[in-house]
Amino acid sequence: MTRLVWFRNDLRLADNPALHAAAQGNAPLLLLYILDERTGAAGRWWLHHSLTALAQDISAKGGMLTLRRGEPVEIIAELVREHGVTAVHAARAYEPFWRKTDRVLDAALRGLDCGLHRHLSTSLFPPEQITTKAGGPFGVFTPFARACREAGVREGFLPAPEKLHGPETQSDKLANWSLLPREPDWAGGLRAQWHPGEAGAMARLDAFLSEPVRDYATARDIPARHGTSRLSPHAHFGEISPRLVWHRALAAGHGQGVEIFLKELLWREFSLNLLWRHEELRTRPIREEFETFPWRDNQAYLAAWQKGQTGIPIVDAGMRELWRTGWMHNRVRMICASYLVKHLLIPWQAGEKWFWDTLCEADEAANGASWQWVAGCGADAAPYFRIFNPVLQGRKFDPDGVYVRRFVPELKNLPDAYLHCPWEAPQAVLAGAGIRLGHEYPVPLVQPADGRQAALAAYETLKAARHTG
Ligand code: FAD
Secondary structure, rough: EEEEEEEEEOOOOOOOHHHHHHHHHHOOOOEEEEOOOOOOOOHHHHHHHHHHHHHHHHHHHOEEEEEEEOOOHHHHHHHHHHHHEEEEEEEEOOOHHHHHHHHHHHHHHHOOEEEEEEEEEOOOOOOOOOOOOOOOOOOOOOHHHHHHHHHOOOOOOOOOOOOOOOOOOOOHHHHHHHOOOOOOOOOOOHHHOOOHHHHOOOOOHHHHHHOOOHHHHHHOOOOOOOOOOOHHHHHHHHOHHHHHHHHHHHHHHOHHHHHHHHHHHHHHHHHHHHHHHOOOOOOOOOEEEEEEHHOOOOOOHHHHHHHOOOOOHHHHHHHHHHHOOOOOOOHHHHHHHHHHHHHHOOOHHHHHHHHHHHHOOOOOHHHHHHHHHHHOOOOOOOOOOOOOOHHHHHHHHHOOHHHHHHHHHHOOOOOOOHOOOOOOOOHHHHOOOOEEEOEEEEEOOOOHHHHHHHHHHHHHHHHHHHOOO
């Protein structure tokens, strides 16, 4: 009667439908995690700590988390044979890799007289539920969000099982997976900011709903403040159930702040939906005409952007926040991404790849959809010709320069008037602040006005090709 629970991006015990269903009748449970080798470097750091927390929570209830590395279908089939497993339970996945694996696994398990049961766990709605009146997919966010609100998010939480028990199995040692960085250990900034695991996720939600959500409508755009929930890595690894976040936020009842926060949760659903329908979301533009966009291959510019050395302070602050903490504020993500794809004309896929490796929460759906949104080639995307001016964005959202000074300390003595555009500062002002452009801080790779012109010219070629094509 042993059942197997295959944890993927649902690393929690509370409100975990796969675990809850498997634990019915106090059945012996084999609790399994198979390393997702595609995880980026910052995600691996997070995963190490998340699995440590999950293993401890399971052990406190009398169970054991089995860790394995390798081909999921082979591993699961072998465990099913070895332990006479009658049912495998897992969270339903949106990622093409998992969907393909699930199809093969389903067929393999049938041959072993064992069922594969997949549960809605990582999203609020099943991917096929939210459709237009004609039954088709939504390509635009607002009506999608409206349809979600009309459908309503199911209530009622599934408690964590009180006790867990199951067979002893051979498990890998987490330390042997080498998920943590060594030589150099670059994770100091991540350790200082995050507490991966279910308890950390709940604490983060409680802290956000206790106060900051009241001010979310305005504070969420100010990168110097902790005005957003910072739940994204917890949500990505499924350390907290999206339904729980939704209903706890609704119950907090802080007016407009909550309403906007719920809308952000629906952007997450929208991205998942896009991935469900566009399996190549990470690599191919939804708007096909962008396949022929005249991107530039400039590795030196790409490297400068990655290191936060573009000479545009708000962009450099964002890229350094990402490197140091494994996260970046959403407003600044939009500015940094826009500078890469519009001012530097570097393909959005190169930015997506960098975020994949450096963001703790790098997610096929949200990352792919957001990069396409910024580049203007995605669903309901910002039009390509609407180009963020990073100086104006900096002045508007970091007016007193707290954020830039936090991550670009070499500019800390520059007066506010020039903080977002040091190249416009008179020599005497620069000298007074201890800066020589090109030495302590770079000359801009591309100035905002020049970048804007080049981006518009590139876009014109796309339009011309469309008209002649
Ligand atoms: P909050 O403002 O507190 O929002 C609450 C939750 O809503 C978030 O935790 C997240 O789960 C969800 N959410 C918010 N905004 C979005 C959005 N635009 N799209 C999808 N979900 C959203 N988000 C990721 O989770 N993973 C990614 O890999 C990712 N890559 C991005 C890349 C770019 C270029 C951009 C512009 C955005 C990206 N985002 C990504 C979306 C967004 O920036 C983050 O979800 C958000 O900044 C996380 O911070 P938070 O938890 O404090 O968000």
